[in-house]
Amino acid sequence: MKINRATSQRMLVLLLAAVMLLVAAGCGKAGQTGEHGAGSTVQDGDVTLVIGAYSVVKDAFAELLPAFQAYWLRETGQKVAFQESYEASGTQARAIAGGFEADVAILAMEGDLDKIADAGFITHDWKAQSNSGMITNSIVVLGTRTGNPLGIKDWNDLTREGVKVLYPNPKTSGGAQWDINAIYGAGLKQSEEKNGKKDTEYAKSFLKSVHANVESLDKSGRASMAAFEYGVGDVIVTYENELLARIKKGVDYDIVVPKSTILIENPAAIVDKNADKHGTRKVAEAFIAYLHSEEAQRLFVEHGFRAVDERVAADTKDRYTVPEQLFDISYLGGWSEVRANLYSKKGVWYQVLADL
Numbered sequence: 001m002k003i004n005r006a007t008s009q010r011m012l013v014l015l016l017a018a019v020m021l022l023v024a025a026g027c028g029k030a031g032q033t034g035e036h037g038a039g040s041t042v043q044d045g046d047v048t049l050v051i052g053a054y055s056v057v058k059d060a061f062a063e064l065l066p067a068f069q070a071y072w073l074r075e076t077g078q079k080v081a082f083q084e085s086y087e088a089s090g091t092q093a094r095a096i097a098g099g100f101e102a103d104v105a106i107l108a109m110e111g112d113l114d115k116i117a118d119a120g121f122i123t124h125d126w127k128a129q130s131n132s133g134m135i136t137n138s139i140v141v142l143g144t145r146t147g148n149p150l151g152i153k154d155w156n157d158l159t160r161e162g163v164k165v166l167y168p169n170p171k172t173s174g175g176a177q178w179d180i181n182a183i184y185g186a187g188l189k190q191s192e193e194k195n196g197k198k199d200t201e202y203a204k205s206f207l208k209s210v211h212a213n214v215e216s217l218d219k220s221g222r223a224s225m226a227a228f229e230y231g232v233g234d235v236i237v238t239y240e241n242e243l244l245a246r247i248k249k250g251v252d253y254d255i256v257v258p259k260s261t262i263l264i265e266n267p268a269a270i271v272d273k274n275a276d277k278h279g280t281r282k283v284a285e286a287f288i289a290y291l292h293s294e295e296a297q298r299l300f301v302e303h304g305f306r307a308v309d310e311r312v313a314a315d316t317k318d319r320y321t322v323p324e325q326l327f328d329i330s331y332l333g334g335w336s337e338v339r340a341n342l343y344s345k346k347g348v349w350y351q352v353l354a355d356l
Helices: 005-031 055-076 089-097 110-118 155-159 174-195 200-211 221-230 240-248 272-278 281-291 294-302 310-315 335-341 348-353
Strands: 047-054 080-087 104-106 134-144 214-216 235-239 254-256 260-270 325-327
Touching (some): 047 055, 055 080, 055 240, 110 335, 134 294, 174 260, 174 325, 221 235, 221 240
Parallel strands (some): 047 080
Antiparallel strands (some): 104 260, 134 235
């Protein structure tokens, strides 16, 4: 079919008119939010909460977010919609600090919240909240193939020739930093048993010997788990909750709890600058409070996490093994010292990478 010039012009005019009508309709709809102010996410009595979270909580949030929606509707009559983003914790922290307008941040470790605070987006003392701002606990464990064919019993087995190890990249993954902290701390514990004091050189050497067997460094804990399920590696260093959640879904793993390992503590906080900009502070505060509630804590437990709520923790303690030499971040000097000693440009981790 031939289309002459005049016909083409008429079609162009009609197309432009249609576009203008769509734009006008969009502007009219935007004008309906007037009473809430520019930039507000509140429309027609409903509210949208933007969630920036680390990838590991995605499955738990598939249940938890609808539960909060039902709770908030009962309490206020208001419907909550969620916009959700799940990334490796370090990646998510950098995105929020760089302008991603999350109202609430749920991340793998406090250092990632500190990055957002240092950028001026979190202005309140989030550690003054319930449970020092932490919403879940876990520990670093080892996952093996069904039946533990290589007979993995503790960290030292990861240094054996031919054992292929997986853990993610600590540059992007908060989970990986917990993994590295656990291995390094286990090295410190071993040096204490042998010499009566912490030996940082021994711990570095121990970390180096484990890392020598690492098959790949993935972007996130979830990506590392996906690679393991695809068949990469013999042993994965990961969160206990990741393995428990996968086992519950029918994936066969053996979990090995090392004699010495670290307590993982995961925080959540309102991103003040964004919540205030969007007019969502009230619902954001309620959401953070809900994460600490007994209902939410029991949901987290069903997804393999250890509860921070004392009552729920007591009720569910039989589900978990308490390692003989469990330590927390304070054993390594706290996060400030860990960032300086392990993850700075000349820190232990980068010395391990450079084989120094």
